Every structure is written in C-alpha cells, then in structure tokens.
Amino acid sequence: MRLRSDIFVAALLRQAAVLGLAGALMQRGADAAGAIFIEIDHLDGTVSLFGPAPPHHEDIDLEGRTFVHLGAQHRMAADAARTMMARQARYDPDLWHVAIEDRSATQFTALPGFAALRNQKPD
Numbered sequence: 318m319r320l321r322s323d324i325f326v327a328a329l330l331r332q333a334a335v336l337g338l339a340g341a342l343m344q345r346g347a348d349a350a351g352a353i354f355i356e357i358d359h360l361d362g363t364v365s366l367f368g369p370a371p372p373h374h375e376d377i378d379l380e381g382r383t384f385v386h387l388g389a390q391h392r393m394a395a396d397a398a399r400t401m402m403a404r405q406a407r408y409d410p411d412l413w414h415v416a417i418e419d420r421s422a423t424q425f426t427a428l429p430g431f432a433a434l435r436n437q438k439p440d
Contacts, residue, residue: 323348325382326413329355333417336424340417343402347411354405355384356398356416357425363392365422366401 320328326342333340346352357365367384388401402414419425 319382321349322346322351322353322413326353326415329353329415333425338417338419338424340415342413343416344406344412344414346413351411351413352409353382353384353413353415354387354402355425356402356414357422358395358416358418359392359422360418360420362395364395364398365391366393366398368405 330340330342343356352369354369355367357367359365366387368387370383370385388397393401406412406414417425
C-alpha cells in the first residue's frame with residue numbers, strides 16, 4: 318500500500334529540513350493520491366524537475382514512490398520549469414509541487430523516492 322500524498326510530502330519536507338535543505342510547498346494537491354512533482358533549485362538560476370515515474374519504469378519502487386527527471390536536460394532554466402509546472406497544473410489541478418533548495422545538487426538524493434539517482438553524477 319502506497320503512502321498518501323499529503324503524508325509523503327510532509328515527510329519529504331521534514332527530511333529536507335533534517336538534511337539542512339530549505340523546502341517549500343508551492344502547490345497543495347489531493348490529499349490521498351495527488352501526483353507529486355519536486356523542483357530542486359540549484360541557486361544558480363537552474364533547477365532540476367522531477368515527477369512520478371511511469372508504471373513501467375525500471376527502477377520503480379512498488380512500495381513507495383519513484384521520481385524521474387522531467388525535461389530534456391537534468392537542469393533547466395527556472396523560468397522553463399515554472400512554465401512546465403503551470404502547464405502540468407492546468408492538466409492536473411490535484412498535483413503537489415514541492416521546491417527544495419540544494420546548491421550541491423547531491424544531498425536531495427537522500428530524500429525518499431530518489432534511490433535510483435544516488436549513483437548518477439549531477440550535470
């Protein structure tokens with residue numbers, strides 16, 4: 318059984334705080350099952366945007382949630398990410414949008430759902 322979205326997001330923000338990362342809820346979605354999108358702000362004008370992995374993804378965690386990079390590149394301009402999220406929110410108004418600041422672009426892989434990214438080198 319998968320954890321409710323509201324509980325997962327609360328735990329995600331708490332874990333970010335434990336790691337010393339600033340996090341904010343940008344959009345609150347459906348409590349039980351809203352899709353969760355995570356924006357990692359690298360504090361240099363670029364962000365990495367992550368969304369739910371498709372059900373057939375090779376690293377899918379059947380017990381929890383797995384996130385994959387969105388967009389053609391791992392990092393994108395912050396404006397491009399905002400545009401992408403606004404488009405996604407029009408399509409799915411029940412989504413959650415969480416923003417986390419991580420200048421090093423490596424600490425966030427300790428957060429829930431990012432296990433598949435731990436061995437990848439950041440851009």
